[in-house]
Amino acid sequence: MSQLKPNKTVDVAIIGGGTAGLAAYRAAKEHTSSVVMIEAGPYGTTCARVGCMPSKLLIAAAENAHQYHKSAQFGVNLGKPKIDGFAVMQRVKAERDRFVSFVLESVDGIEAEHKIDGYAEFVDQHHLRVSHSNGDTLIIKAKRIVIASGSRPAYPAAWQALGDRLLINDDIFEWDRLPKSVAVFGPGVIGLELGQALHRLGVKVLMFGVGGAVGPLSDPALTEYANIVYGNEFYLDSDAKVSLIERSEQGVKLRYQDQQGQSVETEVDYLIAATGRRPNTDKLGLDKLNIELDTRGVPVADHYTLQTSVSNIFIAGDASNQIPLLHEAADQGKIAGDNAGRGKNIRAGLRRSPIAAVFSDPQIAMVGESYRDIEQRLGNCGCFEIGSVSFENQGRSRVMLVNQGLAHLYGEQGTGRFLGAEIIGPNAEHLAHLLAWAHQAKMTVSQMLDMPFYHPVIEEGLRTALRDLNAKLHLGPEMIDACMECGVGS
Structure with missing residues (x-):
């Protein structure tokens, strides 16, 4: 690879401009001004755009509606609330955009020469090929590299046949109005939050899972309790037997066995895939490196330094396949960026209690x-x-x-x-x-x-x-x- 002629040479290159990438950039800059951040999509964080913040806005509206239903138990009769789906989604999107603007304002403060637009992939452990959407390519040579490429929703490939009736959580926050019915596959964190919120906003919700798990719970007694308490509010089968999922004229046709063992055929407006996320490491050209990978193809890193088996490469955030939460991504980004910026004397960072x-x-x-x-x-x-x-x-x-x-x-x-x-x-x-x-x-x-x-x-x-x-x-x-x-x- 000595024949490569780089277009730019830096001390630190960071792949990704989300929570972990931004934290890594700031930390690396404490040690060197020779830093670039490479981002293919819009800058900003999963949390602000399609994750924790817009979902909490939807949940807040749902909680407000739910209080009306509960009020009579206190002797306060407020009646049945009238839910304006358009107004709900207008507030969700407006406040979402406000949160994103704060992130973008921070990104705008980063010098233009430190930001590179395009998809990065490894050529070797010190060289990255960056491909821009207009067809241009750059070769970046970096002494040290931080992988902070984030993650994306994962679901069975067969569901692609549903076309625009297949949604991920990103899509929900672009709705102008609420649908009449949805099937949520995956009663994990995202599915549970969005499914219950939509139910309380008047949407018919069917929720299906595999293996009996609910949310992140692993304690059998709490898992059993969760199945009961949420199942009492909306349809939840966390170990479902679904025999048919196909596109229909009006939405998605489903055939499943209900909890009494009866076959049920129904139709919903959309199928929401909340079946987990996949680290964005599969298209980075990791096969060009002699780097240790876990069973999902993600680079293995030291828990405290975020250094991989290739000493000049670090990994942080959702891409690391550790704990996909904003505060964890920020902490990991800071540790990885700090160590990449140092170059020598790698230090263990503070890893907080989960x-x-x-x-x-x-x-x-x-x-x-x-x-x-x-x-x-x-x-x-x-x-x-x-x-x-x-x-x-x-x-x-x-x-x-x-x-x-x-x-x-x-x-x-x-x-x-x-x-x-x-x-x-x-x-x-x-x-x-x-x-x-x-x-x-x-x-x-x-x-x-x-x-x-x-x-x-x-x-x-x-x-x-x-x-x-x-x-x-x-x-x-x-x-x-x-x-x-x-x-x-x-």
């Missing part, structure tokens, strides 16, 4: 190690215990009529250390933050119980679970059935 949330109702949250991970690591020796709380009779939850949910907290025998949690319940996004801080501080369950808890608050549910866990770890007294102050919780 935290994830699903903005369904009830919400779902994951903190620290999952049940699946703990069971694999400690299950054979019986070295962990589970503390439990149901929110169905938890004081403040019942007062607010949000009393649905179950939380499991995990602790290590002997050390008493808090290992992680899986939660389905009210305010799970906030409960998860308290637990994530405790996990990152490597607190024991006893130390967590020494923290203040006000009364009456939903957070008291965590104290109940912690007391249950502490007793099972043989580090605290046996649980009591009810507190003396108000008779609920403990």
Whole structure:
């Protein structure tokens, strides 16, 4: 490859201009001004354009409509809400565009010579070929390279036959009006959030999955609870038997076996594919490199430095196939960019305790190690215990009529250390933050119980679970059935 004549030579080249790429750019610039960021599509983040922000706007509208339905239980009769689908989507798109504009404003502040438009692929470990849509190509020589190419929705190729009746979450946020019916395939984070929101906005929703999983949950008890609580609100079969999916004149025809074993044939306006995302690493020319890949063809990287098996190449964000969340992408981008900018003296970056949330109702949250991970690591020796709380009779939850949910907290025998949690319940996004801080501080369950808890608050549910866990770890007294102050919780 010594015969290659580069059009541009830099210290650091970053492939991708999303959350991880922008973070990597800023971090690398702290060490060198010789940095370029290569982006083929529009600048900006998945979160702002088609992910966390527009989905939360849709969910906010759905929650507002849902409060009308619940109001009569408080003795406040607001009647049935009239949902203006056009107005809902106008606000979603307007606010979405506002969030994206903030990202673009930041990108506009980057010097033009540091931005290159086009698709990048490796020629060798120091050279990238960048192809522009107008047919032009550039050869970029870089001492170090950060892969931050993001991810894209993945679904069965056969579904392409559905044409414009097949949607991914990106497409939903371009709607002008809400459809009458949809089938959502994939009750994961994206499918669950969007499916429930559309249901509450008056769209008929059928949700199908494979294997029984709901959201990110891995604890069998919580998975079972989730199937029941969401299935009581809209049609959910997380282990569905679907025998027909085909394009019809008006939409998509489906044939499936319902949960009573009966064959059902129906038609919906659209099929929404929420069946996961695929890292954008398959078209980078990785076969030109002697680089270690995982089973999905993604470069394996050190957890703390984000350095791959090729010492001058780093990877961050959704492309890394680690945790596809904005805060993780930002952290990884910063670490990868910092190390790429340094060149020498590679440093371990701060990797925070895992935290994830699903903005369904009830919400779902994951903190620290999952049940699946703990069971694999400690299950054979019986070295962990589970503390439990149901929110169905938890004081403040019942007062607010949000009393649905179950939380499991995990602790290590002997050390008493808090290992992680899986939660389905009210305010799970906030409960998860308290637990994530405790996990990152490597607190024991006893130390967590020494923290203040006000009364009456939903957070008291965590104290109940912690007391249950502490007793099972043989580090605290046996649980009591009810507190003396108000008779609920403990």
